Amino acid sequence: MRTARKTxxxxxxxxxxQAGTISAQSTSSPYSxxxxxFLEGNSAGPFRAMGGTGIGFLSEKSVxxxxxxxxxxxxxxxxxxxxxxxGKYTTFSTSRESQSLFNxxxxxxxxxxxxxxxxxxxxxxxxxxSIGYNINTIxxxxxTNTRYVKxxxxxxxxxxxxxxxxxxxxxxxxxxxxxxxxxxxxxxxESSAVYSYYLEDITYISNFxxxxxxxxxxxxxxxxxxxxxxxxxxxxxRTENVTTIQTASTTETLKKRSYKYSIPQNMGxxxxxxxxxxxxxxxxxxxxxxxxxxKNAFIHTRNSNRYSFGIxxxxxxxxxxxxxMIFYRLGGEFRESYITIDNTPINYRAVTLGAGIPLxxxxxxxxxxxxxxxxxxxxxxxxxxxxVNLHLDLSFKDLWFMKKRYN
Amino acid sequence: xxxxxxxxxxxxxxxxxxxxKYIPVAVAAVILIVTSCTKQSEFDIGKDFIESQxxxxxxDTFRVDLSTIIEDSLRTSGTKIALVGNLxxxxxxxxxxxxxxxxxxxxFGAIEEKAYFDSxxxxxxxxxxxIGDTLSALNLEIHQLTEKIKTxxxxxxxxxxxxxxxxxxxxxxTIYPEPHSKIDTALNFRVDALGEDLFNKxxxxxxxxxxxxxxxxxxxxxxxxxxxxxxxxxIGLNAAENKIALKIYYHLRLEEPExxxxxxxxxxxxxxxxxxxxxxxxxxxNNIKSSGNKKMASETANKSYMQGLxxxxxxxxxxxxxxxxMESNWKILKAELIIEPAAFSYEKYALPEKLYxxxxxxxxxxxxxxxxxxxxxxxxxxxxxxxPLTAIFExxxxxxxxxxxxxxxxxxxxxxxxxxYYEYRRGLHIGISQDDYRTTLNRILFEGKKPPVKLRxxxxxx
Numbered sequence: 001m002r003t004a005r006k007t008x009x010x011x012x013x014x015x016x017x018q019a020g021t022i023s024a025q026s027t028s029s030p031y032s033x034x035x036x037x038f039l040e041g042n043s044a045g046p047f048r049a050m051g052g053t054g055i056g057f058l059s060e061k062s063v064x065x066x067x068x069x070x071x072x073x074x075x076x077x078x079x080x081x082x083x084x085x086x087g088k089y090t091t092f093s094t095s096r097e098s099q100s101l102f103n104x105x106x107x108x109x110x111x112x113x114x115x116x117x118x119x120x121x122x123x124x125x126x127x128x129x130s131i132g133y134n135i136n137t138i139x140x141x142x143x144t145n146t147r148y149v150k151x152x153x154x155x156x157x158x159x160x161x162x163x164x165x166x167x168x169x170x171x172x173x174x175x176x177x178x179x180x181x182x183x184x185x186x187x188x189x190e191s192s193a194v195y196s197y198y199l200e201d202i203t204y205i206s207n208f209x210x211x212x213x214x215x216x217x218x219x220x221x222x223x224x225x226x227x228x229x230x231x232x233x234x235x236x237x238r239t240e241n242v243t244t245i246q247t248a249s250t251t252e253t254l255k256k257r258s259y260k261y262s263i264p265q266n267m268g269x270x271x272x273x274x275x276x277x278x279x280x281x282x283x284x285x286x287x288x289x290x291x292x293x294x295k296n297a298f299i300h301t302r303n304s305n306r307y308s309f310g311i312x313x314x315x316x317x318x319x320x321x322x323x324x325m326i327f328y329r330l331g332g333e334f335r336e337s338y339i340t341i342d343n344t345p346i347n348y349r350a351v352t353l354g355a356g357i358p359l360x361x362x363x364x365x366x367x368x369x370x371x372x373x374x375x376x377x378x379x380x381x382x383x384x385x386x387x388v389n390l391h392l393d394l395s396f397k398d399l400w401f402m403k404k405r406y407n
Numbered sequence: 408x409x410x411x412x413x414x415x416x417x418x419x420x421x422x423x424x425x426x427x428k429y430i431p432v433a434v435a436a437v438i439l440i441v442t443s444c445t446k447q448s449e450f451d452i453g454k455d456f457i458e459s460q461x462x463x464x465x466x467d468t469f470r471v472d473l474s475t476i477i478e479d480s481l482r483t484s485g486t487k488i489a490l491v492g493n494l495x496x497x498x499x500x501x502x503x504x505x506x507x508x509x510x511x512x513x514x515f516g517a518i519e520e521k522a523y524f525d526s527x528x529x530x531x532x533x534x535x536x537x538i539g540d541t542l543s544a545l546n547l548e549i550h551q552l553t554e555k556i557k558t559x560x561x562x563x564x565x566x567x568x569x570x571x572x573x574x575x576x577x578x579x580x581t582i583y584p585e586p587h588s589k590i591d592t593a594l595n596f597r598v599d600a601l602g603e604d605l606f607n608k609x610x611x612x613x614x615x616x617x618x619x620x621x622x623x624x625x626x627x628x629x630x631x632x633x634x635x636x637x638x639x640x641x642i643g644l645n646a647a648e649n650k651i652a653l654k655i656y657y658h659l660r661l662e663e664p665e666x667x668x669x670x671x672x673x674x675x676x677x678x679x680x681x682x683x684x685x686x687x688x689x690x691x692x693n694n695i696k697s698s699g700n701k702k703m704a705s706e707t708a709n710k711s712y713m714q715g716l717x718x719x720x721x722x723x724x725x726x727x728x729x730x731x732x733m734e735s736n737w738k739i740l741k742a743e744l745i746i747e748p749a750a751f752s753y754e755k756y757a758l759p760e761k762l763y764x765x766x767x768x769x770x771x772x773x774x775x776x777x778x779x780x781x782x783x784x785x786x787x788x789x790x791x792x793x794x795p796l797t798a799i800f801e802x803x804x805x806x807x808x809x810x811x812x813x814x815x816x817x818x819x820x821x822x823x824x825x826x827x828y829y830e831y832r833r834g835l836h837i838g839i840s841q842d843d844y845r846t847t848l849n850r851i852l853f854e855g856k857k858p859p860v861k862l863r864x865x866x867x868x869x
Contacts, residue, residue, distance in 0.1 A: 033457060137454040141865065142464040152457050190461055195740040197867050199461055245869060247738045249821050254736075254869070298456045341456055381455055 028090065028103045028132040029385055031346055031376060034339050035294055035301075036186065036205075036261055037131035037157050042066040044110055045084060045393020049354025049369030050310020051331025053281040055270025056228035058174075058215060061327075061356065062367065062395060063110040063122050067228045067270070068176030069213035071112055071120040071166035079113035081396040084126075090387040095378045103132070107391070122164045128182055128263075130157030148194050158184040158205055158237075172217040180209045182237065186261070198246040203259045207237045211266075226272040234265040234291060264289045264338070268306075277314035277325070283307065289338035300343070304336040310352070327356040329369065344380040349373055354391070367393035460869055463740070467863045470727040471744075473704040473711040473855040476836070478718025479697035481845050484564035484680035488846040489531070489651070490716070491547055491631045491681075492641030494539045498752070498852055499714055500687035504641050507570060507682060509556050509628035509674035510653060512619040518610040518657075522667070525656040527602015528595045529578075529629070532650050535590035536643030538756065538848050542585050545642065546634030548576035549596045552627040556678040564680035566716060572630050577601055579634055588642045596631075602655045609669065628678065641848055646679045648672075681846075683716045692719075704855025710749055714850035715843050720765075721746075721853050724834035725862055728820075732827060738867045742820035746798075746837065747811040747859035752852040759849045762798040762812050764788045765836040766819065788819055788835070795840075811859065812837075820864070 032038045044062045047054035054066040058073025063080055074080065087104035108126035115121050131154045139150040159182070166176035183206045191198040211232040218225045239261055243254040268285030285306040292301050310331030314320055330353050337346035350373025357366045371389040378384045489506035529549060550572040558564055578596040582588065605626075608616045615625035631644075644651065651673040659665040673679060687693050691707035701722050704711050711721040723744065731737070748758060765787050788796040798812035816835070823829055839849055854860060 030457075135454050135457055137457065139459075139463065142462060143467075144465045146465070148463070150459065150463075152454075152459075188460075190459060192463070195463060195865060195867070197461070197738065197740055199869060201460065245738060245867075247740055247867070249818060250738070252738075296456075296458055298458075 028088075028101055028134075029375070030092070030133045030135055030383070031385070032131040032133055033135075033152075033154055033188070034296065034299055035292070036129040036263075037154075039129050039338070040107075040127045042126065044082060044108065045367030045369070045391065045395065046312070046327070046329060046354075046356055047310070048084075048371070048391045048393070049329035049331060049352050049356075049367065050281065050312060051308040051333040051350070051352050052306075053270065053283045053308045053310035053331055053333075054228075055213075055230055055268050055283045055285070056215070056226045056272030056281050057270070057279070058226070059112055059120075059122070061365070062393065063112040063124065065110060065122060065124055065126070065162065065164065065178065067213040067215060067230050068122075068164040068178040068211060069166050069174040069215040069228065071122050071164060071176055072168045072174035072215070074112045074114055074120045074122075076114050076117065078397050080111065082108070082110040083394045083396075084108040084110075085392045085394075086389055087392075088387055088389040090385050092383050092385050093378060094381075094383045118167055120166045122166075122178075123162070124164075125159065125161050128158040128160045128184075131155055131186060132157075148192055151189075151191050151193070153189045153191075154187060156185040156187040156202075158182050158186075160209070166213075172219070174215040176213045176215075178211040178213075180211070182207050182209050182263070186259070196248045199243070200246075201243045201257060202241070203257075203261070204240045204242070205237045205261055207235055209235050209263065222275060224272075224274040226274070228268075228270040228272065230266070230268045230270075230285075232263075232266040234288065235263050237261040237263065259295075260293075262292045264292055277320070277327070278312065280309070280311040282309045287338060292338075294339070299339045299341050301338055302336075302340060302345075304338040306333070306335045308333040324358055326358070329354045329356070333373075341382060342380055344377060344382055346376040346382070348375045350389075364397055365395045367391075367395060369393075462868050463865065464868065465863060465865050467861045469725055469730070469862045469864065471860045471862050472724045472726055473746075473853060473860055474701035474722045474724070475692065475695065475704070475707060475712045476701045476720050476722050477692075477695050477697050478720065478844075480565040480567040481683075481716060481718050482563045483566045483683070483716070483845050484558065485677040486681070486842070486846045487645070487647040487676065487679075488534055488536070489631070489644040489646040489679060489681060490536075490641055490846070490848070491633060491644065492539065492545055493633045493638035494641055494848060495639070497690060498710075499712065499717070499719070499850060500685050500690045500692065502641075502686075502717060502848065503633060503684045504716070504848075505569070505630050505632045505682045505684075506644065506646070506679065507552070507556055507564075507628060507630045508646065508651060508679040509552075509623065510626055511672045511674040512616075512622040513671070515609045515616055515669065517612075518606070519659055519667075521660045522610065522657050523660055524603045524606045525658055525666075526597065526599050527605070527653065527655045528597050530593045530595055530652050530654055531631075532593040532645040533588040533590055534643035534645045535588070536847065537584040537588050537640055539584075539640035540755070541588070541640045542583065543637075543639050544581050545584055545638050545640050546579060546581045547594070547596075547631055548579040548634050549598070549629055549631050550574075550576050551601070551629055554627060555623055556628045558677055562677060564677065566681060566683040566718075568680065569682045570628065570630070576632075576634075577629075581634075582642075584640050584642050594642075594644060598653070602653070605653075605671075606655050606657060606669070623674075628674075630682075643846070646673065646676075648676060651679075681716070685717045704853075707855075709855040711853040711855050712850070713838050713853065715839055715847040716845070717848070718844065719850070721837040721851075722834050723837060723860075724831050725829075726831050728824075728831060728862070729829045731824065731864075732829075734868070736869050738869075739817065739821055739824065739864055740867055741815070741863075741865040742817045743863040743865075744814040744816050744835070745811055745859065745861050745863060746814075747854050749852045749854040750807060753810075756850055758800075758802065758810070758851060759839050759843065759847075760800050761840060761843075762800070762814075762837060762851075763795055763840055764798070764814050764816065764819075765838065766833070787841075788814075788816065790815075791818070 043052040059070040060073045064070040084107035091100040110124040112122040133154045135152045160180040162180035164178035214229045241256040265288040270283040272281040289301040315326040335348040354369025369391045375385040490504040495501040553571045653671040655669040712719040713721045803809035
């Protein structure tokens with residue numbers, strides 16, 4: 001029994017290790033040039049299909065690491081192992097032209113299980129933010145009319161490995177925490193093939209981060225109303241810069257640049273409603289980015305809000321109530337960007353739909369979701385990203401290795 | 408579930424039975440991960456707000472000083488090319504080329520009875536090289552030496568070496584290099600008197616043709632010199648083995664007369680060399696000295712002189728390049744030296760297409776014929792593949808304004824600047840190949856003003 005758990009943990013660690021490199025390309029957007037890049041959000045499979053709504057929900061169908069208090073919803077007989085993947089097709093358009101690309105990657109690995117009747121825990125790995133861009137510009141050599149292609153690329157991002165726990169001190173109240181270790185890098189390069197130079201500016205980032213959550217439930221006439229609250233304080237990240245410049249003949253490590261990166265104070269509230277197999281929820285989240293400033297003169301940070309809602313309902317007909325029952329999900333999300341470029345926000349809006357499909361056995365489910373959305377705007381000389389994002393969440397639930405302990 | 412604790416093997420089997428149904432999903436996942444590399448589309452969207460940390464700039468304001476230096480002498484023996492003739496103009500002065508050679512002894516077989524001498528001639532095939540006013544007459548003489556040709560201690564002979572010869576030529580000939588000096592044709596000097604004397608000695612088994620020593624003492628050697636009548640060109644003769652020869656023609660007085668010949672080939676290849684004399688009086692280079700200092704272009708009407716055989720070398724120095732160290736955070740990505748021939752200076756003298764660049768080398772003196780003012784030998788700059796670095800030659804046939812040589816001297820400049828101190832006094836030497844220095848009079852008059860001569864640096868600041 002312990003062997004099996006160890007196997008899971010080992011797999012998790014291997015994935016973490018690998019994902020550190022894999023996740024370097026988990027986004028591809030020129031907007032990710034700023035700060036820590038594109039913020040990934042903490043929602044797992046089923047919640048992703050509901051517009052990322054999850055603050056008020058418990059971890060009944062999936063590890064809901066958005067609110068650590070939710071772990072107490074993990075079934076006492078079950079251990080959950082979830083892998084998330086995504087494939088995203090994005091079209092970037094300005095007012096004049098458009099370009100498209102596809103990217104896909106591992107999104108997260110999550111584990112959740114109950115240690116004692118009053119303590120449920122979760123481990124996981126997921127990206128916090130990601131950077132990925134490749135921009136070619138036509139530059140002019142100063143002092144001449146000669147033009148050349150200068151290529152800017154960015155990669156990296158911040159990953160998080162977390163350990164979380166949740167307790168239920170009194171009936172209908174759960175409290176939880178996540179202790180995360182943030183690590184990763186922000187890498188920007190610029191180069192010219194013709195004049196063979198390559199500047200690579202890597203900032204390694206790390207620090208611990210703590211998040212707290214609460215879930216309180218009221219049950220009236222078989223209807224369950226839940227309130228979820230989350231909080232995380234702002235945190236300066238430790239940085240270590242290595243900038244090198246490479247020419248045809250030399251490679252030189254330059255004076256370290258000093259970049260300051262922080263994650264903002266974050267708080268959110270969510271409500272959820274469940275009756276039978278039907279659920280609905282609404283989230284509000286606020287991140288106080290205003291205190292975090294970037295050097296870039298073009299961009300400013302602002303406090304940003306996120307709003308989302310989602311519903312879940314079961315398939316009708318003979319399978320309803322059986323282990324073969326399929327859950328359908330719908331949702332919508334609006335995220336204000338934490339940066340404005342030239343006073344223009346880069347807001348994110350999406351609608352989602354998805355399904356949780358059991359595979360022969362009620363403890364193992366594939367959650368798929370499709371997210372259709374837009375990011376940014378074509379006004380003010382900027383560009384809009386229109387995307388279709390397919391999420392695949394494989395939930396390997398198991399109870400056999402837990403059986404002995406709770407028999 | 409009873410078998411769970413029974414052993415790892417069973418656990419694995421059990422795990423497998425749990426997992427097999429995920430295989431399609433796993434396959435899908437693997438496909439997704441494997442294809443997960445983001446397509447690196449070449450985007451320009453986003454370029455408006457990207458902030459560059461680097462600037463690429465071109466500067467060509469560093470001073471470039473041109474000057475002219477001259478070699479005291481060039482090794483001209485064994486080059487397999489004999490040069491003879493005169494050149495002269497107000498730019499490069501008066502130049503005279505003479506070529507020396509001797510003959511090879513071989514055991515001459517007995518000449519038949521009833522053999523009668525007919526004629527004799529030196530036959531010297533043309534290489535096809537000619538320079539100067541090739542349409543006017545070229546008068547050449549062949550003289551017999553009064554002393555034997557001897558190489559110096561190093562086994563070579565140089566353009567300053569010469570040997571005494573009889574004032575009276577054995578023979579002379581006048582040709583028009585164009586169209587006569589074509590490759591595969593030959594220059595002929597009729598030398599019947601010498602030929603008949605040799606013929607008789609061979610026939611009579613004279614002591615003078617009995618051994619190499621006796622033969623060389625008797626025949627010594629020959630020199631072809633330009634005659635005194637206003638020659639204006641220099642031609643090349645093929646002095647490779649068995650090319651230059653003395654031919655003695657005779658016939659046998661039989662019922663059917665039979666023509667025969669004796670061929671005496673050119674002797675030791677290192678005994679053949681070109682002697683070069685030049686007179687720079689009346690030119691800007693008048694008092695240039697081989698061991699002396701360089702002649703700055705400012706002293707020579709802003710020109711620099713490059714020519715083979717007379718050993719004129721164009722020297723380039725960058726006296727203000729040291730100033731680059733006053734700026735911080737830069738990398739030179741490309742350095743080009745651009746140098747142009749002076750306008751209207753190359754109608755008569757075709758520009759060499761290949762130019763090389765040499766660097767003074769304070770250590771090695773062995774591998775090079777070119778030396779700097781202090782007598783240090785010079786090494787050739789090479790490209791990344793270790794081939795000699797040549798200039799890109801652009802020839803503007805129409806106006807001549809864009810005729811230029813461009814050297815990519817990036818690695819040289821980067822190497823020289825690596826030490827944070829630039830020793831500009833050494834500089835770079837520009838010329839034709841070392842072989843061409845020994846065997847041609849090819850020349851360029853470089854414009855020394857700036858522009859056109861410039862050092863163009865592309866550098867990245869960050």
